Amino acid sequence: MACRALILFWIFLGAVMADKIEVKALNFYWDENAGKSVLSGAVVVKRDRDILSSDELVIFMDKSRKPVRYEAQKNAKFNIKLKNKNYKGSGDKFIYIVNEDVYEIVGNAFIHELESGKKLYGDRIIVDRKASVYRVQSKDNKPARFVFELK
Numbered sequence: 001m002a003c004r005a006l007i008l009f010w011i012f013l014g015a016v017m018a019d020k021i022e023v024k025a026l027n028f029y030w031d032e033n034a035g036k037s038v039l040s041g042a043v044v045v046k047r048d049r050d051i052l053s054s055d056e057l058v059i060f061m062d063k064s065r066k067p068v069r070y071e072a073q074k075n076a077k078f079n080i081k082l083k084n085k086n087y088k089g090s091g092d093k094f095i096y097i098v099n100e101d102v103y104e105i106v107g108n109a110f111i112h113e114l115e116s117g118k119k120l121y122g123d124r125i126i127v128d129r130k131a132s133v134y135r136v137q138s139k140d141n142k143p144a145r146f147v148f149e150l151k
Contacts, residue, residue, distance in 0.1 A: 021067065022046040025057065035061045045070065050080045052094060070096040078103075082129055086114040091125070101129040109136075 026041030037059045045052040055074035059067050076094035080087050080103065092107025105111070109125040111134075112118070122136040 020047065023057070023059070035063070035065075037061070043072065045072075048081075050078070052076070052078045052096070054094065068098050070094075070098070076105075080127075082127065083132055085116075087127075088112045088114060089125075103127040103129070 023039065023043070023045050025039035025043040028037065028039050030037045039057045039059070040055060043052075043054050043057040045057065052070070052072055054072035054076040056072070058071045060069040060071075062068050072094040073092065076092070077090045078088070078094060080089075089105060089109070089111040091105035091109040093105070095104040095106065096102070097104075103126070105125045107123065109120075109122050111120045111125055111127070120134070120136055123139045124135075124137040126135040126137075127133075128135075
C-alpha cells in the first residue's frame with residue numbers, strides 16, 4: 001500500500017512539474033477517484049515567479065491528473081507578478097483557476113502593489129491576469145478600500 005501511494009505521489013508530481021508548478025508541503029493526501037489532493041503544513045506553491053503559501057491547500061485535477069484549480073486557506077499569502085508589477089497579498093481563502101489564469105481572494109482580502117504602494121482591501125478581490133482586470137467586492141455595508149499616495 002505504501003508503495004502504491006509513493007507511485008501515485010510521483011505520478012502527481014510529474015503532472016504538476018510538467019506545467020512548471022512546484023508544490024511543497026509537510027503532509028500530502030491524494031484521492032485519485034475524486035481528483036483532488038489535500039496538502040497541509042507549510043505549503044508552498046511556485047509557478048514562475050508567483051508564490052503561494054498557506055497552512056492547507058486543495059488541488060483539484062481533471063481526468064488526466066492535470067491541476068485545474070487551487071484553493072489555499074488558513075494563513076494564505078501570495079506574491080504574484082502582473083504586467084511587470086509585483087503584488088503581495090493575503091486572505092482567508094485564495095483560489096487560483098488555472099485555465100482562466102484568475103486569482104480570487106475571499107475574506108479579509110488584501111493586495112499591495114509594491115512599486116506604487118497602492119493597497120486594496122475588501123471582502124473579495126478578483127484578479128484576471130489575462131484581461132488585466134481587478135474587481136473588489138465588499139459585504140455587510142462595509143466599504144472596499146483603495147489606498148494610494150498623491151504625488
